[in-house]
Amino acid sequence: MTTGENTLEGQATNVEVPPEAPASGASTAGRPSGLRSSKGYRLLAPFLPWLAGALALVVFANTASPYVLLISGTVLIYAISAIGLNVVMGQAGLVSIGNAALMAVGAYTTAILAKEESWSAFPLPIIISGVIGGLLGLLIALPALRLRGIYLALATLALQFFVVFAGDRYQAESGLLSGVPVPPLSIGDRYFVPGRDFVLLLGAFLGLTILVVRAMSRHAPGRMWTAISESELAATAIGVNAARWKLAAFVVSSAIIAVSGSLFAYYNQIVSAETFTIEFAVVFIIILILGGMGTMSGAIVGSVIVVSLPYVLTRLTGTLPSDGIGEWLSNNIFYVNNGLYGLLVLVVLLYMPQGVVPSVTGLARRLAHRGADQPRSSDRPARSAARPAVAKGDDKPAVLEVEDLDVMYETGARAVSGLHLRVEANAIVAVLGRNGAGKTSTLRAVSGFLGTEQVRLRGHIRLEGKDVLGSSPGRTAAAGLVLVPERDKVFPSLTVEEHLRLATSGDYRPVLEKPHFHRLRERLDQPAGLLSGGERQLLALATAAMLKPRLLMVDEFTLGLAPVMIQEVARVIRGLRDEGMTVLLVEQNAAAALELADHVYLMEGGEVVAEGTPAEMADRVTMTSEVTS
Amino acid sequence: MSTTDQETPLAVRGALLRFGGILALNDVNFDVEPGETFGIIGPNGAGKTALLNCVSGVYRLTEGNVDFFGERISGLPPHRISAKGLGRTFQNMEHFRRFKVLEYVMLGRMHEARASVFASVFAWPYMERLEREERSLAMELLEELGLAHLAQAKLSDLPYGVQKRVDIARALLGRPKVLLLDEPTSGTITQERTEVSRAIDMVSARGVPTVLVDHDVDFVSRHCARVLVLSYGKQVGVGSPAEMLARPDVIETFLGTPATS
Numbered sequence: 001m002t003t004g005e006n007t008l009e010g011q012a013t014n015v016e017v018p019p020e021a022p023a024s025g026a027s028t029a030g031r032p033s034g035l036r037s038s039k040g041y042r043l044l045a046p047f048l049p050w051l052a053g054a055l056a057l058v059v060f061a062n063t064a065s066p067y068v069l070l071i072s073g074t075v076l077i078y079a080i081s082a083i084g085l086n087v088v089m090g091q092a093g094l095v096s097i098g099n100a101a102l103m104a105v106g107a108y109t110t111a112i113l114a115k116e117e118s119w120s121a122f123p124l125p126i127i128i129s130g131v132i133g134g135l136l137g138l139l140i141a142l143p144a145l146r147l148r149g150i151y152l153a154l155a156t157l158a159l160q161f162f163v164v165f166a167g168d169r170y171q172a173e174s175g176l177l178s179g180v181p182v183p184p185l186s187i188g189d190r191y192f193v194p195g196r197d198f199v200l201l202l203g204a205f206l207g208l209t210i211l212v213v214r215a216m217s218r219h220a221p222g223r224m225w226t227a228i229s230e231s232e233l234a235a236t237a238i239g240v241n242a243a244r245w246k247l248a249a250f251v252v253s254s255a256i257i258a259v260s261g262s263l264f265a266y267y268n269q270i271v272s273a274e275t276f277t278i279e280f281a282v283v284f285i286i287i288l289i290l291g292g293m294g295t296m297s298g299a300i301v302g303s304v305i306v307v308s309l310p311y312v313l314t315r316l317t318g319t320l321p322s323d324g325i326g327e328w329l330s331n332n333i334f335y336v337n338n339g340l341y342g343l344l345v346l347v348v349l350l351y352m353p354q355g356v357v358p359s360v361t362g363l364a365r366r367l368a369h370r371g372a373d374q375p376r377s378s379d380r381p382a383r384s385a386a387r388p389a390v391a392k393g394d395d396k397p398a399v400l401e402v403e404d405l406d407v408m409y410e411t412g413a414r415a416v417s418g419l420h421l422r423v424e425a426n427a428i429v430a431v432l433g434r435n436g437a438g439k440t441s442t443l444r445a446v447s448g449f450l451g452t453e454q455v456r457l458r459g460h461i462r463l464e465g466k467d468v469l470g471s472s473p474g475r476t477a478a479a480g481l482v483l484v485p486e487r488d489k490v491f492p493s494l495t496v497e498e499h500l501r502l503a504t505s506g507d508y509r510p511v512l513e514k515p516h517f518h519r520l521r522e523r524l525d526q527p528a529g530l531l532s533g534g535e536r537q538l539l540a541l542a543t544a545a546m547l548k549p550r551l552l553m554v555d556e557f558t559l560g561l562a563p564v565m566i567q568e569v570a571r572v573i574r575g576l577r578d579e580g581m582t583v584l585l586v587e588q589n590a591a592a593a594l595e596l597a598d599h600v601y602l603m604e605g606g607e608v609v610a611e612g613t614p615a616e617m618a619d620r621v622t623m624t625s626e627v628t629s
Numbered sequence: 630m631s632t633t634d635q636e637t638p639l640a641v642r643g644a645l646l647r648f649g650g651i652l653a654l655n656d657v658n659f660d661v662e663p664g665e666t667f668g669i670i671g672p673n674g675a676g677k678t679a680l681l682n683c684v685s686g687v688y689r690l691t692e693g694n695v696d697f698f699g700e701r702i703s704g705l706p707p708h709r710i711s712a713k714g715l716g717r718t719f720q721n722m723e724h725f726r727r728f729k730v731l732e733y734v735m736l737g738r739m740h741e742a743r744a745s746v747f748a749s750v751f752a753w754p755y756m757e758r759l760e761r762e763e764r765s766l767a768m769e770l771l772e773e774l775g776l777a778h779l780a781q782a783k784l785s786d787l788p789y790g791v792q793k794r795v796d797i798a799r800a801l802l803g804r805p806k807v808l809l810l811d812e813p814t815s816g817t818i819t820q821e822r823t824e825v826s827r828a829i830d831m832v833s834a835r836g837v838p839t840v841l842v843d844h845d846v847d848f849v850s851r852h853c854a855r856v857l858v859l860s861y862g863k864q865v866g867v868g869s870p871a872e873m874l875a876r877p878d879v880i881e882t883f884l885g886t887p888a889t890s
Contacts, residue, residue: 215753220760221744221746221749223735230725230727233687251746414788
């Protein structure tokens with residue numbers, strides 16, 4: 001049944017922009033449309049994966065060796081537990097390290113009940129374990145209502161210490177220091193010991209777990225959890241009662257995990273506090289990371305990998321020669337194994353950050369769509385051919401030349417399209433436009449702050465003739481480009497003096513001799529966090545000036561400044577230009593920019609809609625700004 | 630202060646919002662009339678989105694009230710306000726990138742669905758039927774907006790203009806009594822804007838009173854008979870777009886200094 005589940009979820013994510021492709025068997029049945037669906041097929045389709053899975057498990061259980069069956073039982077129990085954890089971590093996005101503790105609670109509950117004549121009948125201990133787990137989940141959920149991320153994780157860890165302590169005490173008082181024995185699971189007069197039957201039983205439990213979790217995640221609860229994990233605040237703003245659904249996630253998850261703990265007790269026939277360590281809890285997080293957070297198939301695949309890895313390793317060392325490397329390996333198998341886990345997690349995090357299952361299905365989808373994607377990339381050359389490659393045969397060399405720049409965020413937002421921009425040496429060029437016009441995106445593209453990961457960049461950005469498109473901020477800075485950003489332009493805890501020292505290995509004092517930076521002299525010992533907005537701007541400009549940039553870019557210097565201060569900062573910028581600097585400004589404040597600039601571009605909706613001298617542009621800006629028409 | 634009458638879909642009185650030492654909103658007052666599309670304009674940082682967030686309960690007003698059909702809603706948590714029938718869209722949909730279009734639209738009905746984890750497990754057929762009804766309603770809305778073919782696409786794969794329309798569909802599925810639209814044109818290109826515009830016409834045609842917040846003044850003027858102009862959290866005035874845009878103080882708000890012309 002595991003494989004059936006995999007393909008089903010894989011297909012569900014398979015749809016990019018299809019006309020009307022039925023996504024999976026289940027949703028075909030739910031939808032009235034669909035041509036290829038004869039009535040019988042439609043009725044049967046949802047059950048096919050289940051039948052296939054059950055059949056596969058039966059065949060497997062009857063053919064596998066006892067050794068493999070023994071391991072498979074553990075895999076199945078881990079998978080149930082991981083699916084439970086996935087409800088909280090993968091779906092609702094709440095980090096929890098309480099897994100070991102919850103399994104311990106289920107295991108101890110079962111160990112205690114299984115000894116009592118009147119409580120030991122199947123499935124009573126398992127159900128009661130689940131109920132107690134659910135109640136504990138309610139308890140863990142309380143901090144979750146207030147805490148987030150690493151803090152929540154630590155809060156769930158508290159449960160770990162309580163449970164291990166309680167378990168230790170119980171074992172000590174009842175004189176069972178090496179563990180509480182659990183009588184084998186029996187249904188009627190049939191006893192279950194690790195082997196074929198137990199694997200089938202565990203398979204049934206896994207199937208039930210999948211069924212229950214699927215029922216929830218396919219309906220409203222799943223959507224709520226996804227919404228909360230994406231953004232709790234936004235989710236509440238559209239009507240999701242975040243507290244209630246977080247509680248629900250913890251209760252469901254904890255109940256499932258406790259049930260897996262109960263099965264774990266029956267399977268191993270002993271319960272000991274030593275088993276349920278923090279490492280044990282972390283194993284389940286590793287399972288989810290490896291397999292793929294958020295999918296049940298990921299939890300199952302992750303369990304298979306993590307549980308079987310040590311056994312596979314032991315097998316491998318068995319085939320090696322018994323001296324030299326082989327001997328060393330079998331002596332150190334424990335460490336090698338842990339090292340491999342670490343390595344595996346690292347590789348997955350670096351190269352498949354979503355986990356194994358989503359990466360594999362994603363790859364399949366990309367391969368399937370490759371043909372469809374190709375024509376899309378070809379519309380580019382046609383467009384740039386329409387424009388001359390070099391704008392004008394100007395004699396003045398350009399410090400910055402931007403041609404045909406497209407910036408598209410992965411969210412689909414088109415920030416900039418087909419942008420042309422030219423900044424000549426020793427000039428002040430201003431890019432004007434209102435909020436969302438694409439000005440800051442342009443600056444960030446030029447300075448290399450748009451990692452190519454989240455953004456699609458196309459076109460040319462030449463800094464003194466060298467193409468810097470897609471370079472890292474470090475590279476563009478080395479090429480002589482300095483950006484004074486809109487926010488976070490200074491380090492609040494460093495003093496003014498420390499800022500200036502950072503910028504140069506030599507003497508920083510000459511810069512303060514310039515009349516426009518006088519203000520800073522009185523503030524040398526003060527942390528930048530105490531400076532006013534205008535003073536911060538001055539400090540940022542002074543630091544930038546000391547770097548002797550080939551091009552200085554200033555993002556919205558007027559933002560939040562009083563008119564007097566705007567005038568003062570404008571004087572500083574003009575002063576820097578007079579000393580030979582080239583400046584690119586990005587501004588919403590048209591008046592300030594028109595007064596300062598030699599050349600002005602007007603941006604709207606990601607495109608340059610007009611350019612010219614400030615005199616030419618003054619009318620244009622008034623006309624196109626939001627006031628008239 | 631007593632609440633306003635029950636005929637008025639939305640009434641904001643003396644809204645004041647303080648963030649530390651900053652007055653994000655300072656004495657804002659307006660009414661939204663039945664069936665009206667009411668515009669709020671102002672430059673970046675004027676407090677437009679802050680105002681929407683106060684109405685929908687994401688921020689708590691420092692002073693002042695918001696009344697929804699005569700009922701005080703200021704101070705209630707956002708999901709309660711939403712449950713009363715106040716819908717909203719987002720300026721940025723980056724929050725919900727993992728969703729597929731149809732799934733996301735169906736989030737809109739959440740407060741109505743008698744959903745719980747127990748119902749989903751123990752009353753599966755009943756919940757499944759509810760789910761199917763919601764799904765077909767959502768599909769109808771998507772069809773009306775010309776987005777039905779994208780139902781299974783992932784939100785993060787779609788252009789902004791489409792995302793904004795999907796968000797409108799999601800809000801409409803909740804059958805809002807009042808709808809707040811937060812910057813539906815931000816991040817869109819001209820052609821997308823026309824489509825968003827059509828979606829807003831569809832909302833107006835349904836007679837849902839709407840508050841349209843945007844920095845694109847032309848866009849707002851096209852849809853609204855009355856606009857409120859905000860500047861640094863203060864209300865410059867309320868009136869027809871033509872009337873407001875002729876006022877010198879409004880022009881100054883947008884150009885930053887006394888007009889050059």
